[in-house]
Amino acid sequence: MDLCNLSVIREVMAEAGITFRKEFGQNFLINRIIPEDIADSCADDENSMILEIGPGIGCLTKELALRYKRVVAVEIDKGLIPVLAKTLAEFDNVTVINGDIMETDIQALVDEYSEGMSVSVCANLPYYITTPILMRLLESGVKFSSITVMVQNEVAARLVAPAGKSDYGAITAVLGYYGTARRLFKVTAGSFVPAPKVDSAVVRIDLYPTPIYHPKDEAFFRDLIKAAFEMRRKTLTNAINAKFPHIEKGRIAEALKSLGLDESIRGERLTTEDFVNLSNLLAK
Ligand code: SAM
Numbered sequence: 001m002d003l004c005n006l007s008v009i010r011e012v013m014a015e016a017g018i019t020f021r022k023e024f025g026q027n028f029l030i031n032r033i034i035p036e037d038i039a040d041s042c043a044d045d046e047n048s049m050i051l052e053i054g055p056g057i058g059c060l061t062k063e064l065a066l067r068y069k070r071v072v073a074v075e076i077d078k079g080l081i082p083v084l085a086k087t088l089a090e091f092d093n094v095t096v097i098n099g100d101i102m103e104t105d106i107q108a109l110v111d112e113y114s115e116g117m118s119v120s121v122c123a124n125l126p127y128y129i130t131t132p133i134l135m136r137l138l139e140s141g142v143k144f145s146s147i148t149v150m151v152q153n154e155v156a157a158r159l160v161a162p163a164g165k166s167d168y169g170a171i172t173a174v175l176g177y178y179g180t181a182r183r184l185f186k187v188t189a190g191s192f193v194p195a196p197k198v199d200s201a202v203v204r205i206d207l208y209p210t211p212i213y214h215p216k217d218e219a220f221f222r223d224l225i226k227a228a229f230e231m232r233r234k235t236l237t238n239a240i241n242a243k244f245p246h247i248e249k250g251r252i253a254e255a256l257k258s259l260g261l262d263e264s265i266r267g268e269r270l271t272t273e274d275f276v277n278l279s280n281l282l283a284k
Contacts, residue, residue, distance in 0.1 A: 004030050025125075029191060029192060031187075038124070041204060049068070049071075050072070051072050065088065070113060073096050074100075076098075081096060102132065119142065125149050146204055148205070150187060154167075156183050157183075158171060170228070174225055177211075184201075187199065187202065215283075227267075229267055229268070235264050235266060239267060
């Protein structure tokens, strides 16, 4: 069964009595090459467990199941569960779980299914909740090898932007703490049904097996980044002082100077490493 064929998608959905649910960000792939390419590039070891978020009717899930030892797919839409039971019936290495990834205990899931295998995430993410899902995955503490996601083009640009570029944002700086991101390829809006308004791109994040940065206070490091980008127009000194009034401007300027940075610099010019060093100097 070609799960990227528009007639097949319509048929299986009609049989189940369901329609596309916009509130769940349901834009299904209708170009068979794309899930094949995503599945090819989302993990290096075929002996991996892949955690998929939002299998839809299973077009990417199927390609993952053909290439990797185990696939665990979490789908929020109850109506798709009986559909997936049919479309993926031939695979005994796939487990579909009905649930919201934002509520799922991801570590428990990995402990239950990975059996010591390396674990990667692969997903055509629902656009309404891309960044929260990414943050949840990164902050989950689960030792993923990689996270490969299809996201809107502009989000992809943000994820891979170097410091100082206009696309560089809080998520880029935070992501740099966990690993490195690269854009794999673009996917045009016409590759989905219903077609979204904008094109997409696939991004792969390779996570550091052990942390390379060591903030003394991880929460403060994150808050510092948030402050820097919430008040993008302000100098970093003013933005930090506005958010943390107990940290005097003079102290911030001094810390920046000791890192070889100008006291009038804006937050968007700082790399992840700069933010770590600055947070270590300013932490209590
Ligand atoms: N993987 C399919 C494909 O590529 O055609 C569908 C991708 S569609 C963009 C996003 C999928 O994520 C939908 O199946 C949607 O129901 C599901 N989804 C949305 N929010 C979710 C959440 N919070 N947790 C788990 N799945 C979710």
